Amino acid sequence: MAMILDAFVYKFAQLLVELANEEVDMLLGVPGEIKKLQNKLRKISKVLADAERKRINDEAIDDWLKELKDFMYDADDILDLCRIEADKCSEVSSSTSSVCSPFPLLSCFRKPLLSHEIGSKIRELNLKLEQISRGRSEFNLQNSSPDKQKVTSQNSRKTSPVGEIDIVGSEIEEHTQSLVDLLIKDDTRGNNLVFAIVGAGGIGKTTLAKRIYNDQRIQEEFSKKRWVCVSQEFDEVKLLKDILDGDKNDCAGDQSKSSLEPKVETSLWGKKLFLVLDDVWTAKVWCDLLCNTLKSCAAGSRILVTTRNEQITKQMRAVNTHQVHKLSLKDSWLLLCKKVVLIGEEGEIQHLKDIGMEMVKKCDGLPLAIKAVAGVLCTKERTRRAWSGVLESTAWSTSGLPEEVKGALYLSYEDLPSYLKQCFIYCSLFPENHQIWMDTITKLWIAEGFVKAEGSSTMEEIAEDYYKELIMRNLLQPHAPYICQMHDLLQSLARYLARDESSVVCKVDEVGSSNGPMKLRRVFVSNVHEVGTSGPTTAITDVLVKKDTLRTLMWNMMPMSETQMDVIFHKLSRLRVLDMSHSRIRSLPDSLGNLIHLRDVSTFLAFLTVS
Template identity: 45%
Template sequence: MDKAMADSVISWLIGMLMDKAKEKVDSWLGVPEDIKKLRRTLRSFQSVLDAENRRIEDKAVNDWLMELKDVLYDADDLLDEWRAEKCTPGEPPLKRVKRNISSISFRNVVGNKIKDLNDRLVVIIFLESKGFFLLVLFCFSLFLHPQQVPQVSRITSPTMKSDMVGEQLEDDAMALMKQLTKQDPSKNVVVLAIVGIGGIGKTTLAKKVFNDGKIKASFRTTIWVCVSQKFSETDLLRNIVTGAGGSHGGEQSRSQLEPAVERLLRGNKFLLVLDDVWGAQIWDDLLRNPLQGGAAGSRVLVTTRNAGIARQMKAAHVHEMKLLPPEDGWSLLCKKVTTNAEDERDAQDLKDTGMKIVEKCGGLPLAIKSIGGHIVNLTKRHESVRTLLVEGSRGIVGDVDDSLKNLVRLRVLHLMHTNIESISHYIGNLIHLRYLDVSHSHITELPESICNLTNLQFLILKGCFKLTQIPQGIDRLLNLRTLDCKDTDLESLPCGIGRLKHLNELVGFVMDTPTGSCPLEELGSLQELRYLSVDRLGRAWLEAEPGRDTSVLKGNHKLKNLHLHCLSTLTSDCHTEEEIERMEKVLDVALHPPSSVVSLSLDGFGLRYPSWMASASISSLLPNIRRLELIYCLHWPLLPPLGKLPSLEFLEIVGADAVTTIGPEFFGCEVAATGHDRERNSKLPSSSSPPPPPSLFPKLRQLELWNMTNMEVWDWVAEGFAMRRLDKLVLENCPKLKSLPEGLIRQATCLTTLDLSDVCALKSIRGFPSVKELSTSGESDLEIVADLPALEFLNLGTYRRRNNHLPEWLAQQSFTTLQRLDVRGTTQILRRCLQNGADWPMIERFPKFSIEDGRGNYINYIKHSCTFDTNLVDDDAVFAAVAAEEEEEEEEEEVNEL
C-alpha cells in the first residue's frame, strides 16, 4: 500500500464517524442510503485487507485483521441478500407487487443489520479506546516502510500448557531427567541436547522436564530462553539475567551483560534451557565463558533440529526424538478436538477415521495438532465456511447434499472429478455462491434452483460428458462472468444468454437445433465478451436468414479470443448443395471476427476458407491477430492468403489433407504476379519506379504444420521478403514433402529451431545460417545435414528397426559448433554407442552425448571430463532377446497404423 492509499483509508475512518454523528436514517426508507454507505465501507477497507498478503507476525494486528475480515464478509453477505430480494428478472407484475408489500419487514430487518454492521466496524477500528487506533496506524506503517519492519522471532514459554500425551513422552522425560541429574565429576557445566525434525515435540519434552518438581528441586536456578533462528545477543543475555532473578539495570551492550550473567550464575547450580537453537556459535562465541563459573551439576539443555549443532556444542548426551506411535497420536488428536466427556465419547466412534488422520500425519505431533485445530475451527465456524472443495472423491453425494443444507454462506464450491450425477435443489439457497465448478464429473442435469444464484460469477461445466441440457432460467444469473460448457453433450443453450451482460467468457456456445433455442444473434448483446468458442457450426444453415449481411460479432469490440468448431464434415453426403451454400454464407458473414480479435481458431471449417480470409484487405479486417490455428480443415484445396496479416506471430495448420502444394497464394501474392503483372509492369514508362517488394508474414515467429499428409511441394514467393522474424519451424507427419523451400533458407535469417518428425521424403537439411537446435524423429530418408554453422543442439529420435544405427550423415560432417547430441533409439543403437561399439568413433568427438531406449537403458558421455556412464549390460544373449522384442513391437505398430 502506498502513502496515498493509506491517507485515503485514514480519511475514511474520520469521515465515517462524522457521517454517523450527523445522519440517522429511517430503518425502512434509509436502507438504500445505508447500502451505499456499506459499499463505500467495503471499498475503503479492501486496501487494509491487503495486509494479509504481507509477512506481519504481530498477533494483535493479525487478530484485528481477522475480525475485520469476518465483519466485511458478513457485510458482503448482507449485500447479497439485498440484491437477491431486490431484483428478479422477468417477474410477473402481480407477483412483484406482493413481494414489495412483504419486503417492508425485510427492509426493516436489513436496515437494522446494516446499521449494526457499521457500528461493528467503528468498534473494530477504535475498540472503545484510542490506543488501538495506534495499532491501526502501526499496520499502515508496515506498508509505508516495509524495510523497517523487524523480524519477529518465534517465542516459547515453559509455562504454556502442552497438549502432548502418551507413554512415549513419559518414558522420554524420565530418561532425560535421569541424564540431567546424573553426576559428572569431570566438569561443572554439562551440555545435553534434544534433536529432531521440526514439529516432532522437542520443545514439549523440554517443557515437561523443565516443569517437573524433581528438576525444580535439583537446581537452584532454572532459566528458559527461546533462541530461534534470528536472535539478538543482547536480548538473549538480558533474558538469562532476568530468568536468573537479576536485573540488567538498563545495560545495552554485550560487554556489560556478559559480566552480569557471570556474577549471577557463579557458584550457582543452574539449569538453562536454550530452545530452538540454529547455530553452535551461540555456545562457542557467546555463552560458554559466562557460564563456566556455575556450580557442579549445572546443566545446559539445548533443543535443535540439527544433530551437528549438538556435536559442535560437545553435548554429553543427545536425545533423538521419535515419531509418535499411532495410539499416542490418536490420544493427542482427541485431546485437541474434544472439550468435555461427551465429546470424548463421540470421538471414540470416529477412531478409525482418526487413526487414518494420524497415519497421514506420519506420527508428527505438530501436524496432528494442526489438523486437530483445523477440525475444531471448522466445527466452531461450520455455518461460516465459504469454500467447499470435493475433488476426485467417490460416494460423497449424501455428504454434498448435507453440506448444501448447512453451509449457507458458501461462496466457492468445487465438485471436480467426482462421480456425482446430480446436485440437490438446496443449492438454490446458497445465495452467496460466486464460483461453482463441477467439471469432469458425472453430472447429468443441473437443478432449476441454480438459477436463483444471482451472485454467481463462474459456472464451470467443462468435461461433463453426460450433461445434455442446462436450466432454462440461466438468464437470471445476471452477474455471471464465465460460462464454460466445453466438452459437454449439450444439444443447445437456452434462450436469454444475451441478457448476461457481464459475461466475459463463453466456452461452448452450441448452435441451436431445428426446434430452436438460443439464436446466434444473442451473441451480439454480449458486449463484455473477451473469450468465445462456438461449437457445432455444422448446424449453421439453420441460422441462415435471407438478407443477413452483417456479423453478429460486429459490436463485440472487447473480444480477444474466438474459437469456431464445426465438428460435422460439410459434404454433399450430409447436406444438399443449397444447405452447404447457406452454411458458408453464415460463416462468411454472421461470424466474421471483429477487428479486436487477437487469437483465432477454426476447427473443421467447411469446404473452403471464409471469404474474409481471402479478402485483399485482410490486413485491415484482422489487424490484431497474433495467433491463428486452422485445425482439420480437411477439404480446403489451398491455404488462405495469410502473409499480409500485420500482427501474426504464431500460425498452426493441422490436417489440411486436400492441400498438395503451398504456393505464392499462401503468402498473399497472386500467381499472376510473376506472369501477367510482370509483363504489364514492363510496359510502364521507364521513369516509373516499381513499388518496393512487400514484407510478408512480417511478425511471424512460429510456424507449425501438422498432419499435412498430401503436401508434396512448398514454393516460396517470387518477389518480396517473407518470414524474416521466423524463430521456430515445426513439421510433423508431412510424409510427402521432398524439400524445404530455398526462399526459407535465404530469408528466414532468424530461424533458430527446426523440429521435424515423420517428414519421410525429405532428403536434405542444409544452408540454414542461424539454426541452433535441430530435432528429427520418426521415419526419415535424410541423406544430407550440412552447412549449419550455428548448430549447438541436435536431437535424434529413431524408433524403427530399419534405422538401428546412427545416421551416416552424422559422420560425414564435423559439426564443430555442436555442444550436445541427444538420441532416442533402440537398444541395438545403444549397444553400437558403447565404447567398443561401431558408432563410438563418431560419438567421442562431441562435447556431450546422451542416448536412451525407452526401456530404462541409457548412456551419458561428457568429453571434457572423460565421463562415460551407462547401465547397459553388454551381453549377446540379452541383446538377442531384446532385438526380437523390438522387432515384434515394430510389426505390431505397423499393423496398428494400417
C-alpha cells in the first residue's frame, strides 16, 4: 500500500493534538469526539505492523486494512481542509492586524458554516472508525510499537556511486573484453548482427551490458550508440522514440509506429550503430519492429540483447549467446562485504562471516538479492546478535508473494521503517526503467504528505535523506548524479504491494481495468497512442474523471485540451500532485483553482504561454 498505515496513523494522531481542546470541541459542536478519535487510533496503531505482515496471506485482514486505509484518506482530506482554512484565516489576520493569532484553527472554526461542516465530518469519521475498530478483534493481531520518524543512521558505510563496487571476481572483466572483441570484429554475415547475454533475473546481465557499452573500444568503434530498456510489455512508439533520441518535443506529436519508423531509418542511415536492447521478453521487438527499420545502418552495426530466455535469442538469430552464471559462495561473500563496508574495512566484519555466508546461501548467487541483504545489514550494528536477527527473520520465508520477489527482496522491504516503505512503494508509479530525478521524487513525497520536518531540518532536507537511504539500502539504483532507477524485480515487488492503488497507463483500456476493491489513487499516463472513435486523450479523460479518489495525476507526453482539463479539475478535487510535463498544453483553465488540496504542479516543457 502506497500509504503505509502505521506511518499515516502516526502523522494523523499528531495532527489531532492541535484540535484536541475543549474550545475546538465546543466550536465544532462535537464535545469529546476528537479525543475519541485519538483513543481509537492509538489502539489500532499498535496492531498495524502485524496486520501489514499478515495481509499477504489473509484476505480478511487485507480487506480490513483496505477499509481502514480508505478511512485514513478521508480523514486526511478533512484535516487538510482544516489546514487550508487556517491558512486563509492567518492571511486575513496578518493583512488586517500586525498581531497574528497564535491559534488560527480557532479563528476559522468560529465560522458557523465551516464549523458545522467539519464537525459533521468528524462525527462521521468516529462512527466509521468505531465500526472498523470492532472488526480487528476477529484477527488476533499482536501489539507492536509504531515506527518513529527518524532516518536510519548510515554509520556502516557511505553510499557509493554505481560502478566498480557492484563488481566482484575477475571473470566479469574477462567476459567484458571477450564480448567487446567479438562485437568489434569484422564479420561478413550481415549488417546488423545480434549478440545476446542470457541469465536469470537479478543475476547481473545489465551490469555486464553496461560495462560493454561504456568500454572505450566500443565508444571509438561506433558512431551511434543507443541504450533502450524494452521491458515485459514494451511500447513500440516509445521504443522508436528512444532510438530516435531527438528532442522529446520534436517527436511528441508522432503517436504511431508508421510515422516514426521512417524517421528512425533516416536518422541512422549509413551510421555504424551499437544498440543495446535491455530486458527483452519477446523476439517481436526485433523480428517485427526493428529488423527492417535498422537495415539502413552501416555494415558492422551490432545489436546486444539481454534476456532471461535463451529461446528468444534463437528466434532473433543471435550469432553469439553469453550465459551469465550465478556467483560462487566466495564471490557472493565478497560482494556482500563490498556493499556493507568500505574498501579496506572488510576485516571489521570477518567475525560475522559464518552468519553472512548463511545469508548469501539464501541469495542463491544472485547479485541483486545479495545487495538487497547488504542494504539491510548497512543499518545494523556489527554484532552477532544483530546479524543473527536478520538471518532468522521470518521475512525470508513469507509465502503468498510472487516467486521472483520472495526471500531477500521482500526482506529488504520488510526491514524498512514505515515512512520509507510508503516512499519505496510510491516509486512503483513510474514506468519500468524510468529515470527518476531526486528533486522530482522528493517533491512528490512531500506533496503526498509522506515527509514530516523534524527539528531544524526542512522537509526538503528530510526527503533527500529518505532518497539517500533508499539508495544506500540498494532499493533504488543510482543512474547518474541525482538520478536513480528501480530494478525491474524491485519494481515488481513495489507494484505488488501497491496493488491497484497505482497504475501506469500506456493504453486506453489500462485505466481502471482492475475489478478489485482498491480505489485508484495515483496514475501515470504516458505515450498513449491507440486512437479510438474519439481519440486516446478523450477516452482516458472520460475514465479518469470517474476516479474521484485520485491524489496524483502524471500526464506525460500527451496533449490535453483546455476543455478536458476543465472537466478534470472540476471532478478530481482531491488531487495533491499534477504533473503535465511535455504535454503540449498552451494554457491552464481557471478551474485549476478548484484543486484546493493541490501541493505540487509541474508544467515543464508544456508550451505554456503567458498572457
